[in-house]
Each structure stands twice: as structure tokens, then as C-alpha cells.
Amino acid sequence: MERLVLHEYAASGNCYKIRLTAALLGLRLERREYDIVKGETRTEEFLTRVNSNGRIPVLQVGERFLPESNAACFYLADGSRLVPEDPFDRADMLRWMFWEQYNHEPNIATLRFWYLWVGETNFSEFQRAAVPVKRAAGAAALALMDEHLARRDWFAGSAVSVADVALYAYTHVAEGGGFDPRSFGHVKHWLKRIEELPNYAPMTDPER
Numbered sequence: 001m002e003r004l005v006l007h008e009y010a011a012s013g014n015c016y017k018i019r020l021t022a023a024l025l026g027l028r029l030e031r032r033e034y035d036i037v038k039g040e041t042r043t044e045e046f047l048t049r050v051n052s053n054g055r056i057p058v059l060q061v062g063e064r065f066l067p068e069s070n071a072a073c074f075y076l077a078d079g080s081r082l083v084p085e086d087p088f089d090r091a092d093m094l095r096w097m098f099w100e101q102y103n104h105e106p107n108i109a110t111l112r113f114w115y116l117w118v119g120e121t122n123f124s125e126f127q128r129a130a131v132p133v134k135r136a137a138g139a140a141a142l143a144l145m146d147e148h149l150a151r152r153d154w155f156a157g158s159a160v161s162v163a164d165v166a167l168y169a170y171t172h173v174a175e176g177g178g179f180d181p182r183s184f185g186h187v188k189h190w191l192k193r194i195e196e197l198p199n200y201a202p203m204t205d206p207e208r
Helices: 013-025 044-049 069-077 087-118 125-149 162-171 185-195
Strands: 004-008 030-033 058-061 064-067
Touching (some): 004 013, 013 087, 013 162, 058 069, 064 069, 069 087, 087 125, 087 162
Parallel strands (some): 004 030
Antiparallel strands (some): 004 058, 058 064
């Protein structure tokens, strides 16, 4: 495999899911840190060279750049045990990854960012009005996950896949946005199963 470089902000769950995918597969990632609060992903150099959309994470593969966290996870995992062989299970894995970005991340991750980085005292009128809506949508997402996991150990197929990695990243730190994911019994056990996987790497990197 070509040289892999992760352009990231380490505290981001979207960046972490790529690191966790690589860790579970025993892949080595070089890492480049950017401070999104200081606008380091909005510089001319970043926009020109790394991602014209001005966002991270971006997985650099050799001299090519792949934005979007779930696309990067799929690239790393394609052909591995983290992608089901069965075509339906593989499509179902992608379904949950799309759902994560559309129903889960915009609510659970957004509230985490607002509370931990913006601070409640600094909320705009828009943010204050949006909090109850996002709180309800985030709770509904966790409830749907819990219902799904009542019937199975993993989200797609019969083993852990990148769908689980994608959903784990922000679920396990959802407390930062005011959620309690471990109050959902099946989600709680699923989190534990992931944390017991060989080569599991926590979000907090002792090297940073």
C-alpha cells in the first residue's frame, strides 16, 4: 500500500474513525494535525493542496487526497475482514455509514462540538433554538441503534465492519453533547465489544 497520511484534528470523531480503522487492520498512518478553531484548514495552501472544501479529515494516499471520513475508512478496509464479502451485507454496511453521516453525526457530533468547543454561554440564537431539535434527533438515533442491536452483535453482516467503526466514533463520546449512550443497554454492550477487539486504539492518543 502507498504511503498513508492522515490530515486531521485529533479530537474529531470523524478523524478518529480513520485512525481506528487503520489500527484494527494494523496499518501505519502518518499524521498531520490542524487546528480547526484557528482556521488552519482554510489557508490557501490547504485549500489548494489538500481539500478545496476546507475540511478534515483527509486521507492522503501517496500524492492523492481522499476527503470524507467514511470514504477513507472504506478505502483502508476494502478487501479486509472489516468489509463483508456478501454483496447484501456489504451494501447494508454502506447503508449504516450513510445513515451515520445523515442522522447520527449532524446531531450527536454537532452538539458535542457546540458544548465543548463553542461553550453554552456563547451559543447564538440559532444554536439555542436548534439544541432541542438536535437533542431529540440524537436520542432517536441512539434508540434506533439500540433496537437494531437487540437482534444482532454488529450493524451489518455477522462480524464487525467499518459501519461499526463509523458509528462508534461519536457514539462513545456522546456524553460531550449531553447524551448518555450507555443508558441504552444494547448500545452499551456493543461499545464494550468494540473496545475489546484486538488492536483497538482509544480516541485519546497518549503520544499527543
